[in-house]
Amino acid sequence: MIANPHPKLLSQPNRIARRVALDLSGVFLIALISLAAGLLINRFSARPLPLVYQTPEQRFDAELTSLVTAPPLALPPAPTIRLSEFRAAVENKSALILDARPAQFFIQGHVPGALNLARDDFAHDYRNLSGALKAASDKPIIVYCSGGVCHDSRLVANALITLGFTNVSVFTGGWEAWSAAALPVSRGASDDAP
Amino acid sequence: MMLHSKTAHDYLVPAIVFALAALFIYAGAEKISEPLQFADTIAAFAILPAVAINLLAAGLPIFEVGSGLLLLVPRIRRIGALAVVLISMVFFSALLSALVRGLVLDCGCFGTGPPSRPRMWLELGSDVLFFSGALFVYFRLLRSDSNASISASGFPSSMERTMLR
Numbered sequence: 637m638i639a640n641p642h643p644k645l646l647s648q649p650n651r652i653a654r655r656v657a658l659d660l661s662g663v664f665l666i667a668l669i670s671l672a673a674g675l676l677i678n679r680f681s682a683r684p685l686p687l688v689y690q691t692p693e694q695r696f697d698a699e700l701t702s703l704v705t706a707p708p709l710a711l712p713p714a715p716t717i718r719l720s721e722f723r724a725a726v727e728n729k730s731a732l733i734l735d736a737r738p739a740q741f742f743i744q745g746h747v748p749g750a751l752n753l754a755r756d757d758f759a760h761d762y763r764n765l766s767g768a769l770k771a772a773s774d775k776p777i778i779v780y781c782s783g784g785v786c787h788d789s790r791l792v793a794n795a796l797i798t799l800g801f802t803n804v805s806v807f808t809g810g811w812e813a814w815s816a817a818a819l820p821v822s823r824g825a826s827d828d829a830p
Numbered sequence: 831m832m833l834h835s836k837t838a839h840d841y842l843v844p845a846i847v848f849a850l851a852a853l854f855i856y857a858g859a860e861k862i863s864e865p866l867q868f869a870d871t872i873a874a875f876a877i878l879p880a881v882a883i884n885l886l887a888a889g890l891p892i893f894e895v896g897s898g899l900l901l902l903v904p905r906i907r908r909i910g911a912l913a914v915v916l917i918s919m920v921f922f923s924a925l926l927s928a929l930v931r932g933l934v935l936d937c938g939c940f941g942t943g944p945p946s947r948p949r950m951w952l953e954l955g956s957d958v959l960f961f962s963g964a965l966f967v968y969f970r971l972l973r974s975d976s977n978a979s980i981s982a983s984g985f986p987s988s989m990e991r992t993m994l995r
Contacts, residue, residue, distance in 0.1 A: 655908075655972060662909035663916060666896050667889070674888035678865065685865055689873055689883035 697759035703795035704758045704788075714793045715805040717778065719817060722807040725778055732772040736781040736788040737811065739825070747780065747814055748822045755781070755788035758795065769801070776803040783810025843970050846963045850914055851901040853960070858894030860941035865891075871938030874945075875924050876931075893917070901967075908971045914964035922957040925950055 678684045690698065717725075725731040726747055733750040735742050742752040751768060753761045762769075769777075777796060781788035789806045796804045807813075815821065861868045869887035872878060878886065894917060900910030921939060928935060928950065935945045937953040 652972060655975070656912075659909050659912045659968075662906070663913045666900065666909065666913060667893055670893035670896050671885065671889035674890075674892045675885075677862070677892070678884075678888045681865070683866065685869060685884045685887060687881075687884060689869055689880040689887075691873065692870065 700759035700762055703798055704755050704791045714790050716808045717805050719809050719813050731776040731778045734779045736779050736792040743825050745821045745823050748820050753792055755792050777801055778805055778807050780807040780810045783812030786810060843967055846967050847901050850963055851898040854894045854898035854914060857940050858891040861891035867942045868938055871936055874935040875928050877924060911964045911968040915961060915968060918957045918961035925954045
């Protein structure tokens, strides 16, 4: 009987199995290298993907929200109107009035016919009001907030201009001036559109 | 001295290899240029959690290009073929699962396009072709490498010896 001269050598099926295992390790290594390279390319790309996926709706919301989170000092001066002009626009229903205050303040009291486009929930409110905003695209838009030093109306007005609305102005007196003049007030979450 | 004349069969493996390499390099490059759209496409399959989608969107296109390139390098062609087998299996499973669940989406296999169910079936068929072609190439290479690994002296090649230690 002739002894196997190469006892350490594996049989043909075992050799093939070892080769397949080695190839699978190679594929796994290539996959890891690809992942590392992909993350590196993404890191230095112009519009990198975030680590966790966001749906198109979430991305749109994030973009809308970013429009109203700019520091007030960086804003260009927005056109402003006085109480008399604002009052005329409200009474004649010649403009779309937007209240940029948070929803709880809007519910407590707002200018009749105004819609709530809160600065602190801009993305959500903008999507809810997109129909009304489109329908009133031929009208001027006037935005107000609390009045005095509030910047919400300017931020919302600026965001609307960025989104393509051209005739947008700010009533700087805001809710403070309106209520001080003892003008009509509406309460509740919804109101009739002008 | 007798010259060995090549038959059509001898050209089959190189033809499949180059076709698969070209397809996978093209498909990967298309996805690399549009990572956001590819991430949306992966999300539309509703299989992976949000934390895995962007990782796959970043890594898979490079993996496809890499697999295509590996197919072009004779010494490591087998790894490229096996990678294409595995990618095709993954694409096939994802597409079949989407079709079974009644989803209508863009496969995203070769760039983005409108969601279409007939196109999904077409892509499913393509995946079967890619899988079969790559598997055929892999086993041909595996067999020819096994036959070539025992040298005239009766010893395996140096690479094989290292592997079997």
